[in-house]
Amino acid sequence: MNTAPDMARGRIGRALRSPLLHFIVIGSALFAVDRIGDEPAAGPTIRISANEVSAIEAEWVQRMGRPPDAKILSALVSARVDDELWLHEARALGWHRTDAIVQRRLLRNQRFLTPDVAITDTVLLERAYQQGMDVSDVVVRRRLLERMRLLIASAARTKPPTDTELAAWLESHPDDFVQSPQVKLSHVFLSRDRRGESLARDAEALATRLHDEGATPEQGVRLGDPFLLSSHLPLWPEETIARQLGAEFAAGAMRAPSLRWSDPIGSSYGRHVVWIHERTPARMPTLEEVRRSVEADLMRDRERAALREHLVQLRARARIEIAPRNDGAAQAR
Amino acid sequence: MSIRIQLTLALLVAPSIVSAAGAFASEAILEGTVPREACIERHAQRRPFFGDLHVHTVLSLDASTMGTRNRPADAYRFARGEELGIQPYHSDGTPIRSIRLSRPLDFAAVTDHAELLGEWNTCNTPGLPGHDSWVCRVYRNYPRIAFFYMNYTSSQARRHDFCGEDGSICLAASRAPWTEIQEAAEQAYDRTASCSFTAFKAYEWTGGVGRTGNNFHRNVIFANDVVPDLPISFVDQPILTDFWASLGRSCSDAAHGCDVVVIPHNSNLSGGLMFQTERPDGTPIQADEARARARYEVMVEIMQHKGESECMLGVGTEDELCGFENLAMSSFAGRFMAFRAEPPMPRQFVRHILKVGLEQERRLGVNPFKFGIIASTDTHLGTPGHVNESADYPGHGGAGKPAEDELPVGFPDHLDFNPGGLAGLWAEENSRTSLFAAMKRKESFGTSGPRMVVRLFGGWSYSDDLCASPDFAKLGYTLGVPMGSDLMARPTADGPGPGPVFAVSALADPGVAGAPGTPLQRIQIIKGWLDEDGTHEAIYDVAGDPENGASVSLDTCEARGPNVRSLCSVWRDPDFDPAEPAFYYARVIENPTCRWSQRLCIASGAQCGDPGTLGKGLEPCCAEEHQPIIQERGWTSPIWYRPDQT
Numbered sequence: 001m002n003t004a005p006d007m008a009r010g011r012i013g014r015a016l017r018s019p020l021l022h023f024i025v026i027g028s029a030l031f032a033v034d035r036i037g038d039e040p041a042a043g044p045t046i047r048i049s050a051n052e053v054s055a056i057e058a059e060w061v062q063r064m065g066r067p068p069d070a071k072i073l074s075a076l077v078s079a080r081v082d083d084e085l086w087l088h089e090a091r092a093l094g095w096h097r098t099d100a101i102v103q104r105r106l107l108r109n110q111r112f113l114t115p116d117v118a119i120t121d122t123v124l125l126e127r128a129y130q131q132g133m134d135v136s137d138v139v140v141r142r143r144l145l146e147r148m149r150l151l152i153a154s155a156a157r158t159k160p161p162t163d164t165e166l167a168a169w170l171e172s173h174p175d176d177f178v179q180s181p182q183v184k185l186s187h188v189f190l191s192r193d194r195r196g197e198s199l200a201r202d203a204e205a206l207a208t209r210l211h212d213e214g215a216t217p218e219q220g221v222r223l224g225d226p227f228l229l230s231s232h233l234p235l236w237p238e239e240t241i242a243r244q245l246g247a248e249f250a251a252g253a254m255r256a257p258s259l260r261w262s263d264p265i266g267s268s269y270g271r272h273v274v275w276i277h278e279r280t281p282a283r284m285p286t287l288e289e290v291r292r293s294v295e296a297d298l299m300r301d302r303e304r305a306a307l308r309e310h311l312v313q314l315r316a317r318a319r320i321e322i323a324p325r326n327d328g329a330a331q332a333r
Numbered sequence: 334m335s336i337r338i339q340l341t342l343a344l345l346v347a348p349s350i351v352s353a354a355g356a357f358a359s360e361a362i363l364e365g366t367v368p369r370e371a372c373i374e375r376h377a378q379r380r381p382f383f384g385d386l387h388v389h390t391v392l393s394l395d396a397s398t399m400g401t402r403n404r405p406a407d408a409y410r411f412a413r414g415e416e417l418g419i420q421p422y423h424s425d426g427t428p429i430r431s432i433r434l435s436r437p438l439d440f441a442a443v444t445d446h447a448e449l450l451g452e453w454n455t456c457n458t459p460g461l462p463g464h465d466s467w468v469c470r471v472y473r474n475y476p477r478i479a480f481f482y483m484n485y486t487s488s489q490a491r492r493h494d495f496c497g498e499d500g501s502i503c504l505a506a507s508r509a510p511w512t513e514i515q516e517a518a519e520q521a522y523d524r525t526a527s528c529s530f531t532a533f534k535a536y537e538w539t540g541g542v543g544r545t546g547n548n549f550h551r552n553v554i555f556a557n558d559v560v561p562d563l564p565i566s567f568v569d570q571p572i573l574t575d576f577w578a579s580l581g582r583s584c585s586d587a588a589h590g591c592d593v594v595v596i597p598h599n600s601n602l603s604g605g606l607m608f609q610t611e612r613p614d615g616t617p618i619q620a621d622e623a624r625a626r627a628r629y630e631v632m633v634e635i636m637q638h639k640g641e642s643e644c645m646l647g648v649g650t651e652d653e654l655c656g657f658e659n660l661a662m663s664s665f666a667g668r669f670m671a672f673r674a675e676p677p678m679p680r681q682f683v684r685h686i687l688k689v690g691l692e693q694e695r696r697l698g699v700n701p702f703k704f705g706i707i708a709s710t711d712t713h714l715g716t717p718g719h720v721n722e723s724a725d726y727p728g729h730g731g732a733g734k735p736a737e738d739e740l741p742v743g744f745p746d747h748l749d750f751n752p753g754g755l756a757g758l759w760a761e762e763n764s765r766t767s768l769f770a771a772m773k774r775k776e777s778f779g780t781s782g783p784r785m786v787v788r789l790f791g792g793w794s795y796s797d798d799l800c801a802s803p804d805f806a807k808l809g810y811t812l813g814v815p816m817g818s819d820l821m822a823r824p825t826a827d828g829p830g831p832g833p834v835f836a837v838s839a840l841a842d843p844g845v846a847g848a849p850g851t852p853l854q855r856i857q858i859i860k861g862w863l864d865e866d867g868t869h870e871a872i873y874d875v876a877g878d879p880e881n882g883a884s885v886s887l888d889t890c891e892a893r894g895p896n897v898r899s900l901c902s903v904w905r906d907p908d909f910d911p912a913e914p915a916f917y918y919a920r921v922i923e924n925p926t927c928r929w930s931q932r933l934c935i936a937s938g939a940q941c942g943d944p945g946t947l948g949k950g951l952e953p954c955c956a957e958e959h960q961p962i963i964q965e966r967g968w969t970s971p972i973w974y975r976p977d978q979t
Contacts, residue, residue, distance in 0.1 A: 146391065150509055193899050226803050228786055228840045228899065229381075234374035239414075240529075243436050243784070246843035268841065268849045269898045289525070296406065296520050 043317030044088040046081055050323040053077060077322060083145060085314040090144035096134040099147065105139045149307060156306035161298050167287050169298045176297065177290050180237035184278040185253055186217035187231055187245075188224035192270040195225075203264035203271035210261040210273055217275045220261070225270070235278060245269070364765050365557030365590045369524035372762040378806040379759040379776070381786045382768060384440035385412065385717035386535070386756050387552055387598060387637060387709035392445040392510045393537075396713035402428075403715030405443040405514050409521030412441040412717045413530050419714045419727055430727065435845045436784065438718040438755075439763050441521075442535035443514055444552045447564035511536075511563055519558060528763045536564040538576060538595075547604035549573070549597065552634070553580070556592035556769040560584070577625040585628075594772050598634035598711065601642040601660055605680035608702055610693060623693060623701035632772055633704035635683050635779045635968055636754040637711040638729040642683050643920075643968060649679030652872050654857075654922065657963065658751050658781065687971060688861045688868035691914045694975075695863060705775025705817045705970040706918065708754025720752045720782035722965070724932035729753075744933065748953040752929055754781045757967070759788070759815065775817025780967040783842040783850055789816040789919045791972035793824050795834040800901035809836055816918070817970035823911060832909025833974060837875065838901040839921045839967070851923040851965065852896045855879050858904055862915035875919075876902035883924035885962055890927035890935060916971040923965045930954070931961035 056076050057068060068076060096102055103125060110124040110133075134140050161169075170177060188210065190203050210220050221231040229244060242250035245267050252265030253274050262274040287294065361368035389396045390405050401420055403411075411417040414437035418428025514536065521532035533554050540549040553564070561583035570576040577595075584591035600607035610618055635643050640660035644650050662677070679685040683704065690702030710717060713729060728746035757778040758771040771777060778787050788806070792813020799805060813836075814821060820833055835858060842850025855877030861870045883894025906917070927935075934954035940946045941955035953959055 150513075154509065191899065193897055222803055224803075226801060226805055226901075228788060228805070228838050228901075230376055230378070239437075242843070242845070244843065246849065247846035249843075251846075268843055292520060300406070 043314065043319065044085070045319040045321065046084045046088070048077055048080060048084075048320075048322045052080070053323060056080060081315075081320055081322075082311050083141070085311065085318060086145055086148040087141060088318075089314065090148050095144055095147060096140065097129070099143060101143050102134065102140050105137060105143070106133055109133060109137065152306050152310050153303040156303045157299055161295060163287070166291065166294050166298065169301075170284075170287055170290065170294050173297065174284060177285055177293065179283055179285055180239065181254065181282045182235045182237050182280045183241075183253060183256075183276050184235040185233050185241075185256070186221055186275045186277065187233075187253075187265075187272040188220045188274075189227040189231065189269070190264075190271045191225040191227075195270070199271055200264070203273065207261060207264050207273045215261070217277070220273070220275065224273075227269070235280065245272075362764075362766070365559040367519075367524070367558050369764070370526040372528035372764055372767075373526045374528060375762045377761065378810070379761055379771075381778075381788075382439035382531075382758050382760055382763055383718070383784055384438050384442075384531075384756050384758070384768075385709045385712075385753075386440075386442045386444070386533070386554060386596060386707060387537075387634060387711045388412075388441060388443045388715065388717040389445055389537075389711070389713040390443055390715040392514065393713065396445075396715070401714055405445070405517035405715075406520060408443050408715040408717055409441060409517055409530075409532050411715065411719075412438040412532075413521065417716060419716060432716060432719060432727065434718055435721070437530075440531040440533070440756075440758070440768055441717045442533035442552070442554050443517060443715075443717075444535045444537040444554075445510070445514060446539045447536045447553075447566035515558075515560065522765065523763075531763055531765055531768055533765065533769075534558065534560050538565065538567050538570075540567045540571065540573070540576075547606045548599055548602050549607045550599060551630070552596045552598060554594050554596065554769075554772070555584070557590060557765050559589055559591040561591070574622055574625060577629050580629060592769070593629065594631050594769070595629040596632045596634055596707070597630060598637060598709070599639055599642065600633070600683060600686070601640045601645075601677070601681050602662070603681055604675060605678050608680065608686045608689065610689060610701075617696075618693075618701070620697040620699050623697050623699045626701040627699060627703055630701075631703075631705055631775055632707055632777060633683055634709055635706050636708040636781055638750050638753045639711060640749065640751070641781070642681065644682045644684045645677055648677045648682065649685050650870065652859075652870070654872075654920070654964070654966075656960075657966065658749075660749050661958065684859065684861065684870065687916050688863070688870065691861065691863040691868060691916070694914065700973075703775075703973065705772065705777045706779045706968045707756035707758075707777050708779030708781065708968075709756055710753030712753065718755060720755060722752055722782060722926065722929045722932070722963075724929065724936040726752050726929040726933070744930070744950055744953055748930055748956065748959060752782055754779055755784065757786070774815075775970045776815050777817060778967055778969045781963075781965045783923060783965050783967070785839060785842050785850070785853070785921055785923070785967045787837065787839040787856075787919060787921045787967045787969055789917075789969040789972065790814065790836045791816075791818070791820050791833055791917065792836075793821070793831075793833055795836050795903055797903050799836050799903050800838065805836070805838060805901075814972060816972055819973045819975055828911075829909075830911060832906035833917075834903060834905045835875075835917055835919075835972070836901075836903050837919045837969075839876075839899065839919075841898045841923070851892070851926050852883070852894065852898060853877055853900050854881055854883060854897070854922045854924045854964065856900050856902060857920045857922065858917055859920055860906065860915055860917050862910075862913045864910070864913050871908070873904065875904040876900040877922075881924070885925045885927060887927075887931065887961055888935070890932055892924060892926060894924050912976055914976055915974045917974075918971040919969040921967040925962050925964050928961055928963045930959060934961070 053073075057073060090096065106125055106128040107121055110128050114124065114127075128134060188206060190199060190206060192199050195202050206223065209215075210223070215223070217232070224231070233241065233244070238250045238254045241253055245253075246269075249265055249267035249272060252262075252272075253276070256262035256265065256274045256276050258276045258279060260275070262276070264271040264273055266272075362371055388408050389401075390403050390408050391401050392405065393401075403417060403419070407417055411432075411434065414434055416431050416433040418431040421429050515534050518532040518534045521530060523529045523531070534557075535552060535554045538551045538553055540551065565576060565579045565583065567576075570579045580593055580595070584593045597607055612618060633642075635641065636658065641658040643657075644652060644655040645659045646653065646655040659677075662675075680689075683706075686702045687704070690700040693702065694700035710720060711729065712719060714727060716727075719727075726745060729750050757780060758768050759776040760767040760771040788809070790809035790813045792809075794812050795808070799808060802808060809815065813834075823830065823833075825831075837856050837858065839853060839856055841853045844850035855874050858873045858875050859870065860873070861868060863869075877897060877900045878895075881895050881897070883892065885892045900921070906915075909915075930953065934951065937948060937951055937954075938946050939948070939951045939954040947955065
């Protein structure tokens, strides 16, 4: 099967997955984050003016219909400081001038303001910077914040978790991974649309007949009304059964006895007599069964921790000045 | 197609995944380059799976600027049934709202816009600094060389100038999002024998005309893990034919396991540009272009947040059920600049385009517009499948009203937006191989949100009592073809003969605990055909009762009427002419229900007779264009009749 070009492409595919490439990508991210950490202790000065505090407060009033208490206001201002700290880092990395999306946004703004096609992009970009558009534009701010988050988050992914760490996570988050009870069933269907008033009576008669004749599941399903979906369901939890046949049926099926015909169980479509082939109780999976999910959850948690930790470090270096509110109450840092 | 192979062979072919393969039993199925376990569940007669193939996250700039923070992995967690926060966020980063699907999805694809992914952008956008750097020139002309060079340079700790002094632009800004999209899909895809969820690698090619806002957007869905190094964006390939050629070079023709389907959406906002039969210079398209389109564009998205694209009453049709979730404009520009609004035209709608396909096939010998049907959401909140028609519809999150800093007062979104629809695929099992094959086969349907199930078969010899048979599907396949196919050759080659027979069966949405799904009102067969005078359409009610007396209270949304849970019919075309090419698709109609907007108006206490109850932002409740009552529906893929087959 493999021709030479195929092999070449296979190599490219492998190169993409190669540990070396991953090493380079991750290393670069680490390097950038590291650089942030190595900057001299004289960090940036973040100033939140009295007007800005008032604006933050007004926003909250508009959103919630009541003024924030001191604790909430402090949190709101603190979140603004976080944004400014990250924006400062992004600018220190030069992203406000080099990021393709930022440039595109600034150019678009300028082209909108200046329809003169003769002016080059370079001139327009410079104009945008002079106007401080890279600081004020909401899309630029979001883009820079998003890139910072991505950078820090990817650095948090460098060290793969050990089995011990994964096992500990699984053990401490049982609710996220516990496997629900499952049943495998066949059902004989009687249609409400077809039978109307006699549905309940017919279903009782059917259940009795299936039981008395000792019908196998295969024989049984031929005795019902036609149903668009399969009469045989694989080993499914209640929630999956409900998706196909409704909650009422699923709840009834979970309670049905094993290896014999049940009493009629209702659904929105009619009534069903059910044969449970097999059932498994709720259980905790082994790490091997859910390794990928556990790893994803753990890594997501690490990312969040890295973002928090990074902010703590930035704050330790920065000088943060928050103007007193107009009423004169001092703001804690 | 899946390739069943012995484990040893899997190890030879893909040595890098030994650890993953090691966990499997002696037989594994190879998809792309990654093996998975065989599914425990496999239905020879196929079963329906529900999903969403149009999902945006924070990686789409329009979503992020609307305040969305959810990432691709979050979107997949949501699709699998986990609770997810959505904007706006408190300043400590916790979301003000969180939502959860009452029923998880079976499959999903995150389709973020490819156009804003970093240096890709730089190298492909004339005018951006770095665009004319020699690396970008190499990249444009010799992408494979550039790929190695760029990585080699990185490994030497040298950088390209355009990447910025620390090189982080190229590494983080471009590869990172595409890698993240891929990793999220790989992570969410269940490769165990339970086969509980499928995630596709995908993106959106966001074509448009800036001046008019006419859109010809397309979603690009990949079959497996093998995908191009970077997504091919509109910036890179703005001409459709070039885009298809590029997909061929980097994927379908590359013979390394890559395969792809392209799904156009929102033809209702295309100003007629979505499905062109002429080139920009005015000359008609030729067979090779038609073939390329038919090869890639096997499905169309018929409904989503930004409206329905099947048909519009008064725009080339008198079908009274064509007034459903239509937008009253022909392009985005019409939303923002009323003077640019042009009247809707037939070419914006899928039914019309299916007819145009018949004309083109007569002219070219190949039908460029041969679509399977799906629906999806186009959520810009990262919340696939959140289609509830409820008062707390959180809005579209994209081109709608921003919820960036505060919840909009009153309506969360434009009145004419809706919660979107779902894609239904008939497949053997919930795996990439099986679902992707269903897409290629067009054995699909779309719904406006409800999880109704519908199945259409076409043939020449189905018996009238097929609906009473326990072997409906088996006979459907044996004696005919499923939706998405061409009818088998006519048994009587000469003379008029009897027309084709269609068997259609539908189940009402089973609903959730305490809220059973809405009953079915009727099934229709919609026929389009071509004769000497041009194209025509006819709508037949084939099951159920349009006059079933079902109604809904405008004050309480309480529904009344017969509770029909299933409909089935075997129908023969009474007006068949073997000389005329035709298509047939089924439309399943539910009893009337309240639209999300009416539920919101009731919950807010708005009463149109009493202006005092109309709080700020609730004005749309009483607007003339407000349609408080809708009939939700499902559409099957068509079955085509081609005279030359006989």
